[in-house]
Amino acid sequence: MSETVEGRWAEIFGPRYLPVTTILALGVTLFAFNAFLSAAALPSAVHELGGVEVISWATTLYLVFAIVGGAAAAMLKRRLGSRGALVGLALVFLVGTLIAAIATDMTQVLVGRAVQGLGEGVVAALCFALIPELFPSRLVPKVFGMQAVVWAVAAFGGPAGAGALTELISWRAAFLINVPFVLIFVTMVFMVVPRAERAPDAHGFPGLRLLTIGAGTMLVALAAVAAPLQAALSLVGAAVLLVAAVWLDRRADHRLMPPDAFSFNTAVGSGLWMFLLMPVAGAATAVYLIMLLQQLWGYGPTQAAITGAVMAVAWSLSSVTVANVRQRSTRRILIRTGPLLLAAGLVLVLIGLETTQLPVLLVGQVLIGMGFGTCNGYTMLTIMEASTEAERDRTSALLPTTQSAGNALGAALAGVAANAAGYPLAVEKTEVLSSIVPLFVMAALFAVLAFFAALRMVALAKKTPVNTFAEG
Structure with a gap:
C-alpha cells in the first residue's frame, strides 16, 4: 500500500521554519562556497606569496580535515550539544579563515585551509543531523531541494564571486567574505537552536579512529597526483585504513558511526x-x-x-x-x-x-x-x-x-x-x-x-x- 506524505514549500520559508531553514542554508553556503573558492583565489595567493608547488595541498588539506571533522561531528554534538558544537566549530572555521586571509606565506595558508576544513566539516555534518531533529519527515524533501539550489548557486557564484573579489580587491578578500556569513550563522544558531544538555561521556577521545580516517583520506588525495603504480598502492593502503576505521568503530563502546x-x-x-x-x-x-x-x-x-x-x-x-x-x-x-x-x-x-x-x-x-x-x-x-x-x-x-x-x-x-x-x-x-x-x-x-x-x-x-x- 502506497503512503502519501504532505508537505508544502511555503512551510519551510514560513514563520515557524524560516530561522532553521536560514541556518541550514548558511551552513551549506559556507561549505559549498569554500569548495569552489580555491580555483579562483589561490592562484593569486601563490603569485603573491610563492609556493606554486604546494597549491594543490590547499584543497587537499581542506578536504581531509573536513572528512575527519565530519566523522567526529556526532560525538561533538553529544558532548557539546547542538548549539555548542555548531557555534564552537563555526568559530574554528572563522579562525582558519583569518589565518589564511592574513597569511604571509603559503604554509600559513595551508594551516588556515586545514583549520577551515575541520570546522566546516563538523558544521556541515551537524546541519544534516539537525534536519530530522528540527523538521518533520514531510518537509525533509523540500529541505534537500533548498540545499540543492544553494549548491547550484555556489557552483556559479562561488568561482565568479571569489574571482571578482580577487580581481577587484585581493585574494584575501575572497577569504574574508566568510566572516560576515559566519557571524550571521552564529547569531542565528544562538537564536534558534535550543540549548541541549550534554550527554554524560566517560569515554576517551577516539583519536586512533580519527587518525585512521584522516590517514586513509590523505592516501586517497595523494593517489590523485601520483604516478599510476604509486597511486594504485596509495588507494590500496587507503582502502585498508578506511576499512580498519569502520571495523574499529563497530567494536568501540563509543561509536562515531552507526x-x-x-x-x-x-x-x-x-x-x-x-x-x-x-x-x-x-x-x-x-x-x-x-x-x-x-x-x-x-x-x-x-x-x-x-x-x-x-x-x-x-x-x-x-x-x-x-x-x-x-x-x-x-x-x-x-x-x-x-x-x-x-x-x-x-x-x-x-x-x-x-x-x-x-x-x-x-x-x-x-x-x-x-x-x-x-x-x-x-x-x-x-x-x-x-x-x-x-x-x-x-x-x-x-x-x-x-x-x-x-x-x-x-x-x-x-x-x-x-x-x-x-x-x-x-x-x-x-x-x-x-x-x-x-x-x-x-x-x-x-x-x-x-x-x-x-x-x-x-x-x-x-x-x-x-x-x-x-x-x-
Missing part, C-alpha cells in the same frame, strides 16, 4: 554505499570536463565553466521538481533511476566529446545532474528513516562526510585512470580522445554499482520500519 555503516545487510549500510559511489562516478566530469573543453574545443575559461555548470543547474531544478513527490513507491523509483541517469549521462558526455557534438554533451550533462537531483534527497531521507532514533545523529552526520569521501575517491580514481591511459602525455586531439575513454567507462561502471546498491537499499527499506520525524 553500527550498520556500509553493511550490505541493512538499508542504512546499502544507502551509504550508494551515497559514496554516486560522487565517485560523477568525478570524471567534475574533474576533467572543463579542462577537456578548453583543450579539445578551444573554449575559454568562462565558456567552459558555463558549459560545465549545466550539470549543477539540472541537479538543482530536478531536485526541486521531485521534492513534491508524495508516494513512497514513486520515491523508490526515483532512487533506482538516479544512478541509471548518471551512467547514461556519462556515456553521452563521452560521445559528445568524441564526436564534437555540443548538443549531445549538454544532454549528457543534464542527465548527470538529473541523476543526482532525482535520487539524492530521497536516498538521504530513506537512510534517515531506516535509522533508529538512537543512531539518527550518527547516520545523518555521516551523509555529507560520505559524499566528501566519494568526491575525494572519485577524483583520485579519475586521475589514476587518466594517467594510466596516457592523458598527461597526450598532445594530439586523437590521443586525448583515446586516453579519456577508460576514464568515462570506469565512471559509468561505478554508476552501475551505485544502481545495484540502490536496488539493495530499496529492497531492504521495504522490510524496515519507517522511523518518521515528529514535528520540529
Whole structure:
C-alpha cells in the first residue's frame, strides 16, 4: 500500500521554519562556497606569496580535515550539544579563515585551509543531523531541494564571486567574505537552536579512529597526483585504513558511526554505499570536463565553466521538481533511476566529446545532474528513516562526510585512470580522445554499482520500519 506524505514549500520559508531553514542554508553556503573558492583565489595567493608547488595541498588539506571533522561531528554534538558544537566549530572555521586571509606565506595558508576544513566539516555534518531533529519527515524533501539550489548557486557564484573579489580587491578578500556569513550563522544558531544538555561521556577521545580516517583520506588525495603504480598502492593502503576505521568503530563502546555503516545487510549500510559511489562516478566530469573543453574545443575559461555548470543547474531544478513527490513507491523509483541517469549521462558526455557534438554533451550533462537531483534527497531521507532514533545523529552526520569521501575517491580514481591511459602525455586531439575513454567507462561502471546498491537499499527499506520525524 502506497503512503502519501504532505508537505508544502511555503512551510519551510514560513514563520515557524524560516530561522532553521536560514541556518541550514548558511551552513551549506559556507561549505559549498569554500569548495569552489580555491580555483579562483589561490592562484593569486601563490603569485603573491610563492609556493606554486604546494597549491594543490590547499584543497587537499581542506578536504581531509573536513572528512575527519565530519566523522567526529556526532560525538561533538553529544558532548557539546547542538548549539555548542555548531557555534564552537563555526568559530574554528572563522579562525582558519583569518589565518589564511592574513597569511604571509603559503604554509600559513595551508594551516588556515586545514583549520577551515575541520570546522566546516563538523558544521556541515551537524546541519544534516539537525534536519530530522528540527523538521518533520514531510518537509525533509523540500529541505534537500533548498540545499540543492544553494549548491547550484555556489557552483556559479562561488568561482565568479571569489574571482571578482580577487580581481577587484585581493585574494584575501575572497577569504574574508566568510566572516560576515559566519557571524550571521552564529547569531542565528544562538537564536534558534535550543540549548541541549550534554550527554554524560566517560569515554576517551577516539583519536586512533580519527587518525585512521584522516590517514586513509590523505592516501586517497595523494593517489590523485601520483604516478599510476604509486597511486594504485596509495588507494590500496587507503582502502585498508578506511576499512580498519569502520571495523574499529563497530567494536568501540563509543561509536562515531552507526553500527550498520556500509553493511550490505541493512538499508542504512546499502544507502551509504550508494551515497559514496554516486560522487565517485560523477568525478570524471567534475574533474576533467572543463579542462577537456578548453583543450579539445578551444573554449575559454568562462565558456567552459558555463558549459560545465549545466550539470549543477539540472541537479538543482530536478531536485526541486521531485521534492513534491508524495508516494513512497514513486520515491523508490526515483532512487533506482538516479544512478541509471548518471551512467547514461556519462556515456553521452563521452560521445559528445568524441564526436564534437555540443548538443549531445549538454544532454549528457543534464542527465548527470538529473541523476543526482532525482535520487539524492530521497536516498538521504530513506537512510534517515531506516535509522533508529538512537543512531539518527550518527547516520545523518555521516551523509555529507560520505559524499566528501566519494568526491575525494572519485577524483583520485579519475586521475589514476587518466594517467594510466596516457592523458598527461597526450598532445594530439586523437590521443586525448583515446586516453579519456577508460576514464568515462570506469565512471559509468561505478554508476552501475551505485544502481545495484540502490536496488539493495530499496529492497531492504521495504522490510524496515519507517522511523518518521515528529514535528520540529
